[in-house]
Amino acid sequence: MAVERYTRFRDISISERILNTVFLLTIGLGYLMALANLYYTHQGHDGQAGLSINDVIINYHGSNGQTRLASAINGIMEPNLKYKSDKEVILKWIQDGADEPGYAEKISPILNRDCILCHSPDINPSLPDLTNYTGVAEVAHKGGASYPRLIRVSHIHLFGIAFILYFIGRIFLLCDLNVYVKRVAVVIPFIAMLVDVSSWLVTKYNPAFAYVVVASGGLMGLSMGLQILLSVYQMWFYREKDE
Numbered sequence: 429m430a431v432e433r434y435t436r437f438r439d440i441s442i443s444e445r446i447l448n449t450v451f452l453l454t455i456g457l458g459y460l461m462a463l464a465n466l467y468y469t470h471q472g473h474d475g476q477a478g479l480s481i482n483d484v485i486i487n488y489h490g491s492n493g494q495t496r497l498a499s500a501i502n503g504i505m506e507p508n509l510k511y512k513s514d515k516e517v518i519l520k521w522i523q524d525g526a527d528e529p530g531y532a533e534k535i536s537p538i539l540n541r542d543c544i545l546c547h548s549p550d551i552n553p554s555l556p557d558l559t560n561y562t563g564v565a566e567v568a569h570k571g572g573a574s575y576p577r578l579i580r581v582s583h584i585h586l587f588g589i590a591f592i593l594y595f596i597g598r599i600f601l602l603c604d605l606n607v608y609v610k611r612v613a614v615v616i617p618f619i620a621m622l623v624d625v626s627s628w629l630v631t632k633y634n635p636a637f638a639y640v641v642v643a644s645g646g647l648m649g650l651s652m653g654l655q656i657l658l659s660v661y662q663m664w665f666y667r668e669k670d671e
Contacts, residue, residue, distance in 0.1 A: 437602045437663045445663045448599050452656045455592060459649065469555055471504055484638040488573055488631040496556070496567040498522050505543075514538045526568035531561045539564065553584060578632060582625045593617050593652065600655040603662045613655060620648035 547558035557563030
């Protein structure tokens with residue numbers, strides 16, 4: 429009876445190795461850029477430079493102290509204002525109730541000039557939409573991201589990341605490792621992603637789940653990174669001893 433052999437990196441051509449490698453390295457670089465984007469879009473919500481657990485809580489759950497727009501204007505987004513006096517205009521509008529007529533008269537021109545280059549759903553769907561009153565009101569009143577926005581970002585995140593994890597996992601399965609280790613390894617980032625996205629919605633209700641958001645997101649990134657590194661290593665540097 430013939431022994432069934434499974435494809436490993438030693439069985440694929442140099443061309444396939446090159447294709448797999450450039451794909452994995454490009455995805456790895458893209459993920460690093462995503463982390464940088466995550467840092468710059470989430471930091472400063474608490475009015476202080478740097479990303480903290482409070483920034484995550486404010487982003488998803490909201491703050492009892494001030495709105496997300498006020499926190500951003502007082503912190504990381506202040507340098508983006510062309511005129512410093514506009515900061516007080518925005519803060520006073522928020523303090524007066526953030527009504528729509530005031531937005532159309534005073535706030536919209538400022539945001540259209542200084543903010544929508546980044547805060548537009550066509551450019552960056554993960555950032556608050558500052559192109560219309562509905563989007564601005566969401567961050568101008570107390571409370572975190574709305575459930576409709578979280579659901580919209582969640583489905584984009586799930587579809588996009590799932591495809592990436594699938595292709596990374598398909599390549600990783602060619603590694604010469606214990607089969608049970610590989611089975612667990614390819615499942616972990618999917619579970620972490622599902623927990624991460626689910627925690628966004630739960631954190632909206634319970635801010636303590638912000639720690640789960642950070643932990644699950646970190647686990648997904650770590651597991652994905654290890655799959656990439658092990659795959660590249662075994663493709664080019666690993667040599668199995670002849671049986």
